[in-house]
Amino acid sequence: MSKEAQNLYPMHALLIRRWSPRAFRSDNIPEEKLRTLFEAARWSASGGNQQPWRFILGTNGDESFSKILDSLDDGNRSWAQNAPVLVLSVGKKTQNRNDRPNSSYRYDLGQAVAHLSIQATEEGLYVHQMGGFNPDLCRQAFSIPPDFDPITVFAVGFLGDPSQLEGNNRIRETEPRQRMAFDEFVFSGTFGQPSSLFP
Amino acid sequence: MSKEAQNLYPMHALLIRRWSPRAFRSDNIPEEKLRTLFEAARWSASGGNQQPWRFILGTNGDESFSKILDSLDDGNRSWAQNAPVLVLSVGKKTQNRNDRPNSSYRYDLGQAVAHLSIQATEEGLYVHQMGGFNPDLCRQAFSIPPDFDPITVFAVGFLGDPSQLEGNNRIRETEPRQRMAFDEFVFSGTFGQPSSLFP
Numbered sequence: 001m002s003k004e005a006q007n008l009y010p011m012h013a014l015l016i017r018r019w020s021p022r023a024f025r026s027d028n029i030p031e032e033k034l035r036t037l038f039e040a041a042r043w044s045a046s047g048g049n050q051q052p053w054r055f056i057l058g059t060n061g062d063e064s065f066s067k068i069l070d071s072l073d074d075g076n077r078s079w080a081q082n083a084p085v086l087v088l089s090v091g092k093k094t095q096n097r098n099d100r101p102n103s104s105y106r107y108d109l110g111q112a113v114a115h116l117s118i119q120a121t122e123e124g125l126y127v128h129q130m131g132g133f134n135p136d137l138c139r140q141a142f143s144i145p146p147d148f149d150p151i152t153v154f155a156v157g158f159l160g161d162p163s164q165l166e167g168n169n170r171i172r173e174t175e176p177r178q179r180m181a182f183d184e185f186v187f188s189g190t191f192g193q194p195s196s197l198f199p
Numbered sequence: 200m201s202k203e204a205q206n207l208y209p210m211h212a213l214l215i216r217r218w219s220p221r222a223f224r225s226d227n228i229p230e231e232k233l234r235t236l237f238e239a240a241r242w243s244a245s246g247g248n249q250q251p252w253r254f255i256l257g258t259n260g261d262e263s264f265s266k267i268l269d270s271l272d273d274g275n276r277s278w279a280q281n282a283p284v285l286v287l288s289v290g291k292k293t294q295n296r297n298d299r300p301n302s303s304y305r306y307d308l309g310q311a312v313a314h315l316s317i318q319a320t321e322e323g324l325y326v327h328q329m330g331g332f333n334p335d336l337c338r339q340a341f342s343i344p345p346d347f348d349p350i351t352v353f354a355v356g357f358l359g360d361p362s363q364l365e366g367n368n369r370i371r372e373t374e375p376r377q378r379m380a381f382d383e384f385v386f387s388g389t390f391g392q393p394s395s396l397f398p
Contacts, residue, residue: 005242035208043204047330110309131246
């Protein structure tokens, strides 16, 4: 099976290879590889260069990992417990220079994690991002101040085998990936009118 | 001058090369290159695979370009008017299956534009994203429905020369890029406590 993107137009090999597995090998991630991921996040773009991304790193077996794992929805916890690394992503809601709201903090955090995921692919690693977790539990467990919001949790590791998974998770691990057609999301002239770029 | 990232740890060449210029050459972007950008966006990750990204494509000289340009803050309009392409990014605020809010639509849209930007770098193109525009004007101009929100505008093109720019924009075009240190954003144990990954 291959979960590579079924792209219709050329796309960089890293973007073709990237996907979000649930089966991870238990192997530790070498620290030098892990550092490159946060380097990639660090150099992503942000509105006014506010860099509203913060990350709490948990390594399987340490306290941070347990706290993050405890915050996950049951469905995610069942497979994420085997990942070597779990990271809580946190967004800064306010500007660095004053307390005014930063309207792009979620968008910018998403970009940083995208860069991190692509660097992970380069390192032979995979990233699975999750929205299904309890942010309030994370806020308490890590004493996250009110001007910051826990936004996602993501697992990082080397690819495992679908047979590690059970039930629906195993099925989803090998199902073909689905994406919208171009005329559903690239418009011109008015919203909803397909662009002539994709005839 | 080089605006490449000054990374301390290894990072993929595309991520090193990516930055957000204001000086673009007026050269058109070949359609086959432009298509690869939206292909890259299409295959990015999203919560529940909701793919909440929509794009309105404006090519310099057409009506969509003018509408997007008109919505920009003065500071952005001064340089963006010379870019060959302007794109309005729009996020879908609700789930596809029902009308419940999609809490990750901004985060996911950011990821899609990050993928697009990295593919652009591969094509020799550069992307500059902007939050400084009038979303209400865009909503009117493109008849954007209430369950969608205009989030950013981005310019795409080949790199121009800083001497095209005036005043502060010219200065910023060659200034060194700044990023936080790792101990400011990679934590472990508790929020704000630097991870031992970066000693």
